[in-house]
Amino acid sequence: MNHLRTVPAIVVMGVAGCGKTAVGEALATALGADFIEGDRLHPPENVSRMSRGEPLTDALREGWLDAIGERIATSVADGRKAVAACSALKRAYRDRLSRFCPGMVFLYLKVDRETAWRRVANRKGHFMPTSLVDSQFATLEEPSADERAVMVDGTRSVAGIVKEVIGRGQ
Template identity: 50%
Template sequence: MDVERGRRPERPAIVVMGVSGSGKSTVGRALAERLGLEYAEGDEFHPPANIAKMEAGRPLNDEDRLPWLKAIAEWLGERLREGRGGVVSCSTLKRWYRDLLREADPGVWFLHLHVDQKAIVARVAARTGHFMPVSLVESQFAALEPLQPDEDGAVVSAAEPVAQIVAEAVGLLEAWQREG
């Protein structure tokens, strides 16, 4: 899928991406607050069947993810068309997932939270009240296709404190907006 590189909107649509446990929700909320943008939790776009499958320890396949990704793409596109921008946390592990999100509007910017697998296993094992079991961490890393040079976005270490991650993300986002 060939998606053109995006315009650089003043009120951006940002996808905070990474494997489960990388801090997408925490960073996404903090980034949205810092930028004065609406925040959406990507997990809330999953249909109940997807959540049940993950709770049972079975990884989602691309067919399972398609309606989820389309719903997120619609949310992003609506915010960009209205000039409101927004931040959503969404794993978007594969390139074609990100391409699908950009089809709604090529002005989407991705923030990839990078963390090593050992740290993620520890984080996911320590979480309570989340549907993602530690047994699926390996499948997340196996599916992960990092951002490519032709994709609008940046990679930051998720091993740093949230405030530092957000400050770095804001600097990288502003640099991207100035380039446009």
């Protein structure tokens, strides 16, 4: 995958605390793309569940994934690139999102459990408790070689990740 600068949409994915929002915002700015924060599209009942430390089921994620996919599709249909922050932990979730924009690419920010836990513990004002970090890793299906995905080390600096990503294909 050497053309990230030219794809219509990029979904920055990974477990809680991997840096999806920070990298997604910076990448969207660098590419002149719309930024879509997936966490803001969760229905209130999902936020309540996660706030109580209850992991979401596949069924509870469906409407949320569709909301993100629809936002991506709208940006692309309007002639703009889109960068979305979405955990997209399972292949089925990535396949569901891809139906909204077949050319999208997933940027997987890989981090270890300790890094994710520490980052989640240090966040202020976010609904995701550290108790859900392990469930995120239990749910995670890393992208396969046959998926439109690129993996980067999520422990690197945001600027370093963005430079690497936009440098691909030059």
